[in-house]
Amino acid sequence: MRLSRYFLPVLKEDPAEAEIVSHRLMLRAGMIQQLAAGIYNWLPLGFRVLKRVEQIVREEMDRAGAIEILMPTIQPADIWKESGRYEAYGKEMLRIRDRHEREMLYGPTNEENVTDIFRRHVKSYRQLPLNLYHIQWKFRDEIRPRFGVMRGREFLMKDAYSFDYDFAGAKRSYEAMFVAYLKTFRRMDLTAIPMQAESGPIGGNMSHEFQILASTGESEVFYDRAFEELDLSGEEIDIERLTGLYAATDDKHDPARCPVPPERLKKARGIEVGHIFYFGTKYSAPMGATVMGPDGREVPVEMGSYGIGVSRLVGALIEAFHDERGIVWPESVAPFRVALISLRPDDAACAALAEGLYEKLEAAGIATLYDETEERAGAKFATMDLIGLPWQVIVGPRGAKAGLVELKSRASGERWELTPEALLQRLAA
Secondary structure, eight states: OBGGGSOOOOOSSOOTTOOSHHHHHHHHTTSEEEEETTEEEEOHHHHHHHHHHHHHHHHHHHHTTOEEOOOOSEEEHHHHHHHTOTTTSOTTSEEEEOTTOOEEEEOSOOHHHHHHHHHHHOOBGGGOOEEEEEEEEEEOOOSSOBTGGGBOSEEEEEEEEEEESSHHHHHHHHHHHHHHHHHHHHHTTOOEEEEEOOOGGGOOSEEEEEEEEOTTOSEEEEEEGGGGGOOOSSSOOOHHHHHHSOEEETTTOOTTTOOSOTTTEEEEEEEEEEEEEEEETTTHHHHTOEEEOTTSOEEEOEEEEEEEEHHHHHHHHHHHSEETTEEOOOTTTOSOSEEEEESOTTSHHHHHHHHHHHHHHHHTTOOEEEEOSSOOHHHHHHHHHHHTOSEEEEEOHHHHHHTOEEEEETTTOOEEEEOHHHHHHHHHO
């Protein structure tokens, strides 16, 4: 993509309303724009990152055996009244009426809706286990939305729902999602620490929240360093050991009762980005979601719920990966992989080398943002550092005469002078 044709409204100054790093950098890098309190437009650069994060989440859900569907944002109040949550949920739920005065709501979550889908179509234990998920926008009317996409009112969320015949099956489904979450965050270069948690308004009695480590995180967490040493590449993963590892936020950590030896206990700051719940028949029983068992008796199915804040993850990634100059994207989620910078578009040799290299990068499938504008060099570098693409390829008049370009790692600052051919080989490796 040529920068001259791209929409990238970067800001030179820090926005006054931004309280945390991710909010400040997302606004400055032209990723988002506030429309109303807690509601944001996702601009091109931010939307590309959002889609990269979403795709990783989707792939790991598919790999774990979950099946993607899409449920609407607007739901009828009737199904929430069946479960007993319509009045209990509180003012965070946005309640509306349609033109026929039917009570509706903008979904803050989807337990009722997915249970209704299940009860209409699944009748036998032989059709289980089943895990349905979608990636959809939610709305919760937070009393004080703040911190940009980290605590907005409208947000993109992946929510999955498992259905099993008995507790043993529900536990297996829960454990499969537990491992899938660790793999999902690992693919984004994040260290995720799962810890036992309260279930809140969703309900349930087996629950973990996933905190990713970030120096600017909102919570202090204590954990066994074994989490940093996990090998998630094999087929056989010791789930009992995984779920038994110690982790706690500062409000629950008791040094006197901590089972982890001091040399293995780590302390860091974390940001919650995911939550998984087992809640048994909390929804299936009142809503009549039953299956016929092998003995001919109908039983309500055992259910679980598994959420990841996809849009929140974008902010959390920035909290984990930034420096004093701007964002430092991991390659797995970067909006473009390469920033190609032509220092002198008015120099014939420089322009020819940069143009030819841009065509080759695009042909090789390497997503590239090409700055061929007349902007001064210092401003070009500042913009590319701000938006944080993993690699910067710099083409200047001196190098062009020698047939060389400079490759710079945004994360480490290391630089190499390479021929265009060597550059392409390196980026393709």
